[in-house]
Amino acid sequence: MSQATTIKHLSLYHYDSCPFCLMTKAAIKKTKVNIEQRNIQKNRAFEKQLVQQGGKRQVPCLRIEESNGEVRWLYESRDIIAWVQEYARSN
């Protein structure tokens, strides 16, 4: 997906005791990109969305919703951080 596409909403599926999540959240914070936090241990609906729509129960996962309605689920902390940093640079 090109980041030239308009992004409608970003949300990060995570939970507190996950070290990959903490690392990802720290890197995202530095970019100042606004991303909704969705804790899957505190909200079972978020966990269900992650598994059913994302495809697996693994955190962190970034849900990228475009203005045309397309949704992408990005797993892997390194890929998420790289994507958000690039998004911050180009916006």
Ligand SMILES: N[C@@H](CCC(=O)N[C@@H](CS)C(=O)NCC(=O)O)C(=O)O
């Ligand atoms: N290579 C992945 C590792 C992510 C990972 O191992 N996440 C763990 C939590 S720390 C997980 O989702 N485990 C499955 C589970 O909790 O059900 C990354 O860098 O994001």
